[in-house]
Amino acid sequence: xxxxxxxxxxxxxxxxxxxxxxxxxxxxxxxxxxxxxxxxxxxxxxxxxxxxxxxxxxxxxxxxxxxxxxxxxxxxxxxxxxxxxxxxxxxxxxxxx
Numbered sequence: 794x795x796x797x798x799x800x801x802x803x804x805x806x807x808x809x810x811x812x813x814x815x816x817x818x819x820x821x822x823x824x825x826x827x828x829x830x831x832x833x834x835x836x837x838x839x840x841x842x843x844x845x846x847x848x849x850x851x852x853x854x855x856x857x858x859x860x861x862x863x864x865x866x867x868x869x870x871x872x873x874x875x876x877x878x879x880x881x882x883x884x885x886x887x888x889x890x
Contacts, residue, residue, distance in 0.1 A: 796862035813874035
């Protein structure tokens with residue numbers, strides 16, 4: 794089943810994100826190679842300057858269980874680096890397209 798991992802950043806998270814980003818992307822690439830990643834990306838703080846900073850992230854990926862999805866989310870390098878203030882994991886059912 795797919796799970797949505799919704800993360801909310803701490804204030805001024807950009808320097809923390811930059812430091813942990815290579816390891817964060819590496820884990821997402823691993824899901825992609827395994828054919829389990831539907832989509833992943835950050836929520837820009839501004840639509841006028843989308844690289845100026847972020848308010849959170851969304852990952853939708855396939856896991857065996859909610860517990861497995863939560864464990865994967867808890868091990869994210871952004872969690873260890875203090876980027877995220879809150880992480881929510883929910884089952885996700887794709888309808889469209």
